[in-house]
Amino acid sequence: MKLIYVASPYSGDVKQNIEYAKRACCNVLDCGHAFFAPHLLYPAILDDCNPEQRKQGTDMGLAVLARCDELWVYGSRVSEGMAFEIHEAHRLGIPVRHIELNHERMAVNEAVYLTMV
Numbered sequence: 001m002k003l004i005y006v007a008s009p010y011s012g013d014v015k016q017n018i019e020y021a022k023r024a025c026c027n028v029l030d031c032g033h034a035f036f037a038p039h040l041l042y043p044a045i046l047d048d049c050n051p052e053q054r055k056q057g058t059d060m061g062l063a064v065l066a067r068c069d070e071l072w073v074y075g076s077r078v079s080e081g082m083a084f085e086i087h088e089a090h091r092l093g094i095p096v097r098h099i100e101l102n103h104e105r106m107a108v109n110e111a112v113y114l115t116m117v
Contacts, residue, residue, distance in 0.1 A: 004028045005065050005089070006037040007082045008074035010048070023101055024074040036064050039081075062088055073098045 006028060008021045021040050028035040038061030046053040058081065065071065071089040073082060073096060089096050 002033045002069035003067065004031075004033045004035050005061075005068040005071045005085070005094075006035050006074065007071060007085045008037075008039070009077050009079045009082065010039040010043065011079060011081075020075065020101070024072070024099075027074075027099070027101060028072065033069075036068060038064065058084070061085070065089060065094070066092055068094060070094060071096045074101060076100055 006021065006024050008024050009017045010021070011017070018040065021037055025035045025037050025040070038057060042048075042057035042060065046057045048054050048057070062085070065085060065088060071085060071094055073086060078086070086096055
């Protein structure tokens, strides 16, 4: 079982984005893997509007990313935070997969980008 880091948009329509992130996590489970979704965990504890606490959440997420087998990027929009996570995955040699889901949490568009080392 792989540990998959789930990246998807959080800001903007937060309620809708949280629901999409939950579907993304279910997709990872459906594929037989474990997931880590920092944007579902840390905003429940830290204030995302507080720059210091947002940095804490980002730093903790990146500490776990270094231990993940792959980064799966969900959705067609890549936020600034997601772009940073993708950059860090490439830097660490972690494969990145881009996935878009339909309403039934099934992948409708998927591309795998192996990190150039």
